[in-house]
Amino acid sequence: MTQAVPPIGGLGSTGSASWFRRVDFTSAVWVIVLVLLVLLVVLPIYFLFQESFLRDIDDVWQFSFGNYVEAFSDPIYYGPIATTFVISLFAGVFSLIIGAGMAWCVSRTDMPYTGLVRNSVLAAFVTPPFLGAIAWILLAGPRAGWLNVLFRWITGLSQDFSLFNIFSLPGVIFAITLYTFPLVFIVVLAGLNNISSDIEDAANIAGGGTFSTMINVTLPLVLPALFAGLILAVLEAMILFGIPAILAIPAGYHTMTTQLRQFMVSEDDMLGVAGAYAMPMLIAAIWLIWMRGKALGRRGYATVGGKGGVRRPQKLGSWRYPVFFLCLFPVICTLGLPYVALSATSIMKTLGGGFVWSNLTFEHYIFMINNDGVRESFFNTVGLALMAATGAATVASIASYIVQRKLVRGHSFMGFMATAPIGIPGIVLAVGLFAAYTKQPFVLYGTLWILFLAYLTKYLPLAYQTSNAALTSIHPELEECSRILGANRLQVFRDVTIPLFKAGLIASWILVFMPSLRELSASILLWTTDTKVISVVIIDLYEENLFGPISAIAVTLLVITLLAIAAGFRLVGKDFMKAG
Amino acid sequence: MKGRYLRFGIAGLAAAAMLMSIPASAAPDMRAAKKEGKILWYSSMSLPITQAVCKRFNAKKTGITCVAHRSGSGKLYRRYLQEAKGGIYKADVFHTSNLGHFLNMKSKKHLVKYVPTGTGNFNPKFKSDHGFWTIFRASMLVPFYNPKKVKASEAPKSWKDLIDPKWKGRIVHSHPSYSGFVTNGMINIVKLHGWEYYEKMAALKPKIMQSALAGIPIVATGEADIGAGTVLYGLFAAINKGEPLKIILPTEGVPLVTSPSGILSKAPHPNAARVFTDFMFSKDNMQFLADNFLHVGHPGVKYPKGLPALSDMKLMSISGKELKKKNKPTRKKFRKLFGV
Known part of the structure; x- marks a missing residue:
């Protein structure tokens, strides 16, 4: 057995290569990943449960159902549950329609400027939703919003009429949809790009038109990605904190997340009540994930075989430009208008002074540059995002590989673990982490590590869903082929799966990196003086009424994002974010 | 002659004992403070002013660096209690706008007595009779x-x-x-x-x-x-x-609304906290607050034009x-x- 295995193909049997081949680290890697997942996911949930049953009765902490009674007996706490349900349902469905439609146009049609549309959606994805919400107050506030002022100027109506009212339930759903549809777009795009055109060509040859091919062939093939996208959007809408905090509360609504935050900042210790209140969200999330698994069943959609395949765009004909403008519309609402509003505000001395020469200034940029807090938080944010993205992409790709290839018994449990955190609102996850890591011997509170754990856990499902969707479409026949030729699991993973899977890996890295730049709901509870991140700085400034500096930071963030996307293209080539 | 020395000695001892028994009014120990090198200030005052106070203190080059953590009163209180529950003590000086919280913290022994230097002739509304806090601004x-x-x-x-x-x-x-x-x-x-x-x-x-x-x-x-x-x-x-x-x-x-400031009993930098607190209540800094439209207890500051005086x-x-x-x-x- 000590004899070296004969070299495969062109590989030379150099020392390290042969050692790598001889020893199969497979099981060790599986165990490590499983333990990591359990620690990441189970620990905070365990502490959440524990807190939800602990209550301070006569200065002694003891087991009690009191937190549940308090959280679900007061009528004032029912409203937010219904509001959250309505918001996530509508925002999820709208996101699916917009995101999937745009993904199809970009991936499958000869629509012009697909690159522009795709990159704009990416930039939209990194725009912090709370910045969007702030911008939309300037744009669509019922009385002073610029769009409403314009509308009244055109129609000559009095001030009691407004076209848009962002401080309303539809307004909140609108704003949330703007920042959740990119999720659907990215997931569906990755799925679509993995289907070769052979199948669609076959449909075309058999006499199917563009539309019937889309409905009858492309749609069923991309169904797993559509489901994944819808579920992501519904869950994201449910656990979003920034937009409801800025738009729903002024309108007189609480959602579950803003209600949770209210518990958390309450002067009394309401950690336990918050824990109890979070349970319906947790259950809803687990149910959604389970439903998704059930709906998809065991149907396989392996379309990337070893036989090549070309993607050919569907002809839109005279619809090319109308479709392009239709795709542009959501991007204008997400990026164009808000950044126009923020750019203008960033150089306005006073908000009430209007956009006139005498009211222009650069003082907000100077404030931003001279502010130590802002500078440090920029570094913290970028560092954290790099770490979280790398960590999550690694863990997620290994986990999804194990699940897809059914490598170990209980593999579906692993998949569940990797998706479960999506049902934990960031703010609740933060509570769990806080409870877990403020105790000896693991005092991570006050360091960037606790934020890293929060981001890693929070965005693991995003990375996992993407890896999974990408892996589903890579047929195991390619790996089996290498196995037959004598490579072990890890080698196959490294030499066959990863190269095929590279685009999926990059997509999941970016899917974690971008939202990490703007993470708010967990950070707002875990930040300390030395570990401030940019989103927390912005909320601070918002509460301080400093719209000017907020806008200056927003514009700077956008520039950084655009540079990062450009750099991505340089480094990875035009396949960057194309998945496949 | 001997008796006089003895009397001097006793008086001296008594004075020393008094100084030790009421560290509340003793001048801060500069050397120990420099050694600590840092002070973390939990403050609910608006961000630009909080940061400016810290910056002005750091500009004095005392060898102590002020770091500010600014948030709302309720949130700071919650944060402090949560940290204390986990046995984590980071903050040195605590300043918010909720007197009720300070009462709680005093009764739960989270605060130490310290009367900042030079606050003797402050407006009585800005002083406390027990010395656990002084009103920084109103x-x-x-x-x-x-x-x-x-x-x-x-x-x-x-x-x-x-x-x-x-x-x-x-x-x-x-x-x-x-x-x-x-x-x-x-x-x-x-x-x-x-x-x-x-x-x-x-x-x-x-x-x-x-x-x-x-x-x-x-x-x-x-x-x-x-x-x-x-x-x-x-x-x-x-x-x-x-x-x-x-x-x-x-x-x-x-x-x-009066906003107290106090030193935390578990402050990791107790001496630096005293030096910083003295700076907070110095005339120079009080004037700076007044320039930012805040009302303070110092009788000698000048308020900006148009700002109504407390007495008006x-x-x-x-x-x-x-x-x-x-x-x-x-x-x-x-x-x-x-x-x-």
Whole structure:
């Protein structure tokens, strides 16, 4: 057995290569990943449960159902549950329609400027939703919003009429949809790009038109990605904190997340009540994930075989430009208008002074540059995002590989673990982490590590869903082929799966990196003086009424994002974010 | 002769003993403070002013670096208690706008006595008789309006005027759960006009903001015409910048909110905390606060033009005890009435 295995193909049997081949680290890697997942996911949930049953009765902490009674007996706490349900349902469905439609146009049609549309959606994805919400107050506030002022100027109506009212339930759903549809777009795009055109060509040859091919062939093939996208959007809408905090509360609504935050900042210790209140969200999330698994069943959609395949765009004909403008519309609402509003505000001395020469200034940029807090938080944010993205992409790709290839018994449990955190609102996850890591011997509170754990856990499902969707479409026949030729699991993973899977890996890295730049709901509870991140700085400034500096930071963030996307293209080539 | 020396000696010992028994008034130990090198300040004062105070202290090059952690009063209190529960003590100096919290912290032994140097001749309203804290600054909760939208003659003159039905959909109110100033003001107004006042206010469907200051941009842009109450110093800062805003000094009086500062008993940098506290209450720094439209206890500072003096206003104030008792019920009742 000590004899070296004969070299495969062109590989030379150099020392390290042969050692790598001889020893199969497979099981060790599986165990490590499983333990990591359990620690990441189970620990905070365990502490959440524990807190939800602990209550301070006569200065002694003891087991009690009191937190549940308090959280679900007061009528004032029912409203937010219904509001959250309505918001996530509508925002999820709208996101699916917009995101999937745009993904199809970009991936499958000869629509012009697909690159522009795709990159704009990416930039939209990194725009912090709370910045969007702030911008939309300037744009669509019922009385002073610029769009409403314009509308009244055109129609000559009095001030009691407004076209848009962002401080309303539809307004909140609108704003949330703007920042959740990119999720659907990215997931569906990755799925679509993995289907070769052979199948669609076959449909075309058999006499199917563009539309019937889309409905009858492309749609069923991309169904797993559509489901994944819808579920992501519904869950994201449910656990979003920034937009409801800025738009729903002024309108007189609480959602579950803003209600949770209210518990958390309450002067009394309401950690336990918050824990109890979070349970319906947790259950809803687990149910959604389970439903998704059930709906998809065991149907396989392996379309990337070893036989090549070309993607050919569907002809839109005279619809090319109308479709392009239709795709542009959501991007204008997400990026164009808000950044126009923020750019203008960033150089306005006073908000009430209007956009006139005498009211222009650069003082907000100077404030931003001279502010130590802002500078440090920029570094913290970028560092954290790099770490979280790398960590999550690694863990997620290994986990999804194990699940897809059914490598170990209980593999579906692993998949569940990797998706479960999506049902934990960031703010609740933060509570769990806080409870877990403020105790000896693991005092991570006050360091960037606790934020890293929060981001890693929070965005693991995003990375996992993407890896999974990408892996589903890579047929195991390619790996089996290498196995037959004598490579072990890890080698196959490294030499066959990863190269095929590279685009999926990059997509999941970016899917974690971008939202990490703007993470708010967990950070707002875990930040300390030395570990401030940019989103927390912005909320601070918002509460301080400093719209000017907020806008200056927003514009700077956008520039950084655009540079990062450009750099991505340089480094990875035009396949960057194309998945496949 | 011997007796005299002895008497001197005894007097000296007695003096030394006295100094040791009341470290509250002893000058801080500079050498120990320098060794600690750092002070972490939890402050609820608005971010630019908090940061500026720290910067000014650091510019003195005492060998101690001030780091500020700024947040709302309620959030700082919650954060401190949560950290303490986990056995983590990071903060040295604690400064918020909720006297009720300070009472709690004093009774739970989270604070140490320290009377900052030079505060002896301060306005008595700014001193405490037990020495666990001193009032660092004071301000008032005041209504305001946008003169581009509302004529001065039509603007409200009193708290009662704010609940006139004509302001329906045109008014903004801040949430007491996030703002100590608003809670304080509400307790005062309820004492004056009863809860009926807030029932009528709720019927106006005001926009609800999450901090006292957050109402300012809403009125400045014209999204709302009047604000039901914001912090006077924040309002003056906005007016000073040129925002179209006007202050209202209600005829019934304005709620005075005093913001204490104290040193934490588990402060990791106890000596540096004392040096910093002395700086906070120095005339130079007190003048700096006054320049930023805050009211302070130092008798020698000059206030900016147009800022009403404490003595010119009809002030309403409530005791820390009352604040402590009514904090929670007030917030609960607000939620019932306004639905958020």
